[in-house]
Amino acid sequence: MISRTERVANYVILCLFAVIAVFPIFGIITSAISAPGDATGGFSLPHSVHWANFSDAWSQGHFGTYMRNSLIISAVVVVAGTIFATMAGFAFGTMDFAGGAVLFYLFLLGLMVPEEAYVVPLFYDLRDAGITDTYWALILPQIAQSVSFGVFWMRTYFRSAPPSIIEAARMDGASSWTTLWRVLVPPARPAIVTMMVLIFMWTWNEFLLALVMIPTNESRRTIPLGLAFFQGQHSSDFALLAAGSVVIAAPVVLVYVFLQRHFIAGMLSGSIKE
Amino acid sequence: MVVTDRATLGRPTRPRVARSSRKRRRRSLIAYLYILPALAVYGVFLLFPLGRSVWISLFHWDGLTLATWAGFSNYVDIFSDGSLRSAFEHALILIVFYSVLPVCLALLLTMSLSRGRIRGRTFFRTVFFLPQVIAMVVVATAWSAIYSPDGVLNKFLDAIGLHVLTRPWLGDFSWALPAVGLIGTWVEVGLCVVLFMAGIQKIPIERYEAARIDGCGALRELLAVTVPGLRGEIAVALTLTVVAALRNFDLVYITTHGGPGTSTTVPAFEVYHRAFETNQVGSACAIGVTLAVLIFLITLVITRIAERGEA
Numbered sequence: 001m002i003s004r005t006e007r008v009a010n011y012v013i014l015c016l017f018a019v020i021a022v023f024p025i026f027g028i029i030t031s032a033i034s035a036p037g038d039a040t041g042g043f044s045l046p047h048s049v050h051w052a053n054f055s056d057a058w059s060q061g062h063f064g065t066y067m068r069n070s071l072i073i074s075a076v077v078v079v080a081g082t083i084f085a086t087m088a089g090f091a092f093g094t095m096d097f098a099g100g101a102v103l104f105y106l107f108l109l110g111l112m113v114p115e116e117a118y119v120v121p122l123f124y125d126l127r128d129a130g131i132t133d134t135y136w137a138l139i140l141p142q143i144a145q146s147v148s149f150g151v152f153w154m155r156t157y158f159r160s161a162p163p164s165i166i167e168a169a170r171m172d173g174a175s176s177w178t179t180l181w182r183v184l185v186p187p188a189r190p191a192i193v194t195m196m197v198l199i200f201m202w203t204w205n206e207f208l209l210a211l212v213m214i215p216t217n218e219s220r221r222t223i224p225l226g227l228a229f230f231q232g233q234h235s236s237d238f239a240l241l242a243a244g245s246v247v248i249a250a251p252v253v254l255v256y257v258f259l260q261r262h263f264i265a266g267m268l269s270g271s272i273k274e
Numbered sequence: 275m276v277v278t279d280r281a282t283l284g285r286p287t288r289p290r291v292a293r294s295s296r297k298r299r300r301r302s303l304i305a306y307l308y309i310l311p312a313l314a315v316y317g318v319f320l321l322f323p324l325g326r327s328v329w330i331s332l333f334h335w336d337g338l339t340l341a342t343w344a345g346f347s348n349y350v351d352i353f354s355d356g357s358l359r360s361a362f363e364h365a366l367i368l369i370v371f372y373s374v375l376p377v378c379l380a381l382l383l384t385m386s387l388s389r390g391r392i393r394g395r396t397f398f399r400t401v402f403f404l405p406q407v408i409a410m411v412v413v414a415t416a417w418s419a420i421y422s423p424d425g426v427l428n429k430f431l432d433a434i435g436l437h438v439l440t441r442p443w444l445g446d447f448s449w450a451l452p453a454v455g456l457i458g459t460w461v462e463v464g465l466c467v468v469l470f471m472a473g474i475q476k477i478p479i480e481r482y483e484a485a486r487i488d489g490c491g492a493l494r495e496l497l498a499v500t501v502p503g504l505r506g507e508i509a510v511a512l513t514l515t516v517v518a519a520l521r522n523f524d525l526v527y528i529t530t531h532g533g534p535g536t537s538t539t540v541p542a543f544e545v546y547h548r549a550f551e552t553n554q555v556g557s558a559c560a561i562g563v564t565l566a567v568l569i570f571l572i573t574l575v576i577t578r579i580a581e582r583g584e585a
Contacts, residue, residue, distance in 0.1 A: 024413070120545065148320070256404070
């Protein structure tokens, strides 16, 4: 048992830090619904609710376009990354083959190497290939980053799958392909959802790659990149900036609130990448 | 490193019937086919540019004209070039804010959460972790507003009669770096709390009881039971947050762009700045490669220390 004073002190500490954690987010939300002149970063409560900031951000700030770009890129990266990682994780987790360990370490390398170490040559190569300023310049490298985590994650899962199930499926004459998708993947759904949620968050929030790979084509900017440029141009208009911020943060925060355990499990177990 | 489990590589041994080597080769082939799509994308868009980065770092190149051989001079610059050296020094200072401070604060919060019955434990955990999932761009936008000359921090200082302390935080030569660092602290505390809360459940309750019988206060208990019990989690927390500190690009780019002057430049920012703003591509690659090696070494050292402590 602990003393009453200590219990009170504990609550005070926890509440204080909870307020600090939420305060900047709260400030962004209140600014997003304040009248444009009122939102100065002072984070005062709005006199009246102005939803117009969102439609202004959408049209003036081109957030509609940016949102579409981010959705397309995230969707492709999540789907392709998940399929590729599941297939490779299956091979690493259940098959015994020459060079398997070396190849697996090669994938692990990608978890540790920071983007800054390869983004520069990547830009020049993709520019020479003529795909900078297109979706591909963001999709392909981000699939590559996603599989380095995904392969590690799915391998761990498949290793824990009882070998008897795989053996039984083979006895029944199932090919490895059928075994993977029909036998192993359905019970793996929680692990796969965790992986998809993380890949979605990383892709949706990615900034450096977007900044480098979309140097001139405004119509291909992702939503975080759009916000950064918007900040440069309309720094005085904090209400619009805040509205844009809410649009970026909302999808991930919603997924986080509903799938919390997936987020936390994944980010703590494997993620060197942030 | 957190992610390797060397002992378990290689598949669990299973009674193996002698198979013809042709059959084995066929099975290997199937495995390669499953890995192929992932490996192809990964090889072309990550490994290959990484290798090219090492190669380019050995040249002076402006991105346009012919490159000239530089040997290791781009790497030597990291130590001799004042602006580069200060970028790495800034990164060291940021590590204090991104790693040391969050780990200490998280220990305090974990103690508050775990000593005695606390209502709303899940609620607190959710709230503390929240900054982790918000895009850095948004974090940077929010904090730029807080730190701005007429922002909420200065208003608060005014209100409590500390007008002398008010300043444009991100535009101040000596305060900009700590201001950026504190944003990092804000982001990373939650990660550490969640890690520690998971770890503390594995510490046998008897150890706490023994400490209490010995008459340990909260602080003694923390140092004698909690910290040693959480050694593994602390190592993971340090690794993740140090890596986050070294990778810090978005935050610096958006809040200060390295300024005022060069007071908040960091290696990750220098990579972008040199490659795309001042046409020193070779030097940019050398910094990127150094950063990768540094992250690798730090991860290795922290894991080693934690392992040795356990043995």
